Amino acid sequence: MLAVNFSTDYLKNIECKLESYSLDYRALYTDTYNRIEGLVSSSVENVLLGGVSTVGKFAGGTIAKIPIISNGPVDEALIDAGNLINSVNNDRRKKANEQILSRKESCVDGFRDEVKRVDALYNKPQVFYFDNENVYCVPALSVPAHSSIEG
Numbered sequence: 001m002l003a004v005n006f007s008t009d010y011l012k013n014i015e016c017k018l019e020s021y022s023l024d025y026r027a028l029y030t031d032t033y034n035r036i037e038g039l040v041s042s043s044v045e046n047v048l049l050g051g052v053s054t055v056g057k058f059a060g061g062t063i064a065k066i067p068i069i070s071n072g073p074v075d076e077a078l079i080d081a082g083n084l085i086n087s088v089n090n091d092r093r094k095k096a097n098e099q100i101l102s103r104k105e106s107c108v109d110g111f112r113d114e115v116k117r118v119d120a121l122y123n124k125p126q127v128f129y130f131d132n133e134n135v136y137c138v139p140a141l142s143v144p145a146h147s148s149i150e151g
Contacts (some may be wrong), residue, residue: 006122011115018112025106031101049089056082091121 060078120126125140 008116008119008123011119011123014110015115015119018108018115022106022108022112023106029104029106036100037097040093049085049092051091053082056085058082103127 012145056078060076061082064076064079120139121137126137127140129138131138
């Protein structure tokens with residue numbers, strides 16, 4: 001727009017470039033998302049919490065098999081603690097994924113739509129309608145060869 005070039009070809013070229021940038025962004029985003037997902041899943045914290053969760057559940061399950069001790073709350077507490085740790089770990093991964101997913105869109109669509117609007121305003125027939133407060137601009141369905149205003 002700053003170049004003050006409103007030719008259809010020029011604007012179409014800009015629109016194509018924006019689409020190309022959007023596709024490049026999506027490809028980079030997908031690659032980055034997959035790499036981060038792999039890193040989050042294999043992080044030391046994730047593996048450690050998963051291990052602690054498994055050990056807690058295993059220990060609780062093992063204690064539950066011992067006749068005299070199984071009557072106490074220790075086995076259930078260990079199993080519950082293991083489940084809680086697993087739940088916290090899953091929530092942490094889910095939040096990390098949500099943050100990444102929130103940046104999925106490249107935000108190019110709005111720019112591309114505005115380039116199309118500029119092209120329509122400058123290069124295609126428009127009809128203007130007025131009311132007491134607004135001016136409406138809509139694409140003309142057909143353009144008469146000669147229009148006259150009769151009073």
